[in-house]
Amino acid sequence: MTEPVEPTPSPHYRAPGWFTRNVFNRAVAGLTRLGISVWGSRVLEVPGRKTGEPRHTPVNLLTVDGRAYLVSPRGEGQWVRNVRANDGKLDLLVGRRRTHWIAREIDDADKLDILRAYLRRWKAEVGVFFDGVGPDSSEDELRRIAPKHPVFALTSG
Numbered sequence: 001m002t003e004p005v006e007p008t009p010s011p012h013y014r015a016p017g018w019f020t021r022n023v024f025n026r027a028v029a030g031l032t033r034l035g036i037s038v039w040g041s042r043v044l045e046v047p048g049r050k051t052g053e054p055r056h057t058p059v060n061l062l063t064v065d066g067r068a069y070l071v072s073p074r075g076e077g078q079w080v081r082n083v084r085a086n087d088g089k090l091d092l093l094v095g096r097r098r099t100h101w102i103a104r105e106i107d108d109a110d111k112l113d114i115l116r117a118y119l120r121r122w123k124a125e126v127g128v129f130f131d132g133v134g135p136d137s138s139e140d141e142l143r144r145i146a147p148k149h150p151v152f153a154l155t156s157g
Helices: 018-033 078-085 112-130 139-148
Strands: 041-047 054-064 067-071 089-094 097-105 151-156
Touching (some): 054 078, 054 089, 054 112, 112 139
Antiparallel strands (some): 041 089, 054 067, 067 151, 089 097, 097 151
């Protein structure tokens, strides 16, 4: 009989520290639940892979050329895995407003402009997770970090 194997953490994920997890994320999620979007914040709701229970994570909704995107600055975290496992179906919440979306993951080669726009908007908040790459970095530098940061294009669902 084989013992169950615990999944190994992704090499492309940076877990939040205590302050971020217990103060910052909770504050942003709380304000967003009250209907106050902090710099484009939303609360992502997606069923957990194992329990099916709704999981809530504060995220930054990015709009580029009229299209909506979610970028994972920390890498392949739980919300990314849950979205993948749920066939891309997710909800974004602001206050009582709920928007249904279908997320389609973007190939690494196609996400450079999206990463650049994301960094232009939120580098002060998330720049530490991008290995020194910023909005003015070269295409080669963006190409180097692209595999570490999942990007999803959103369409109304």
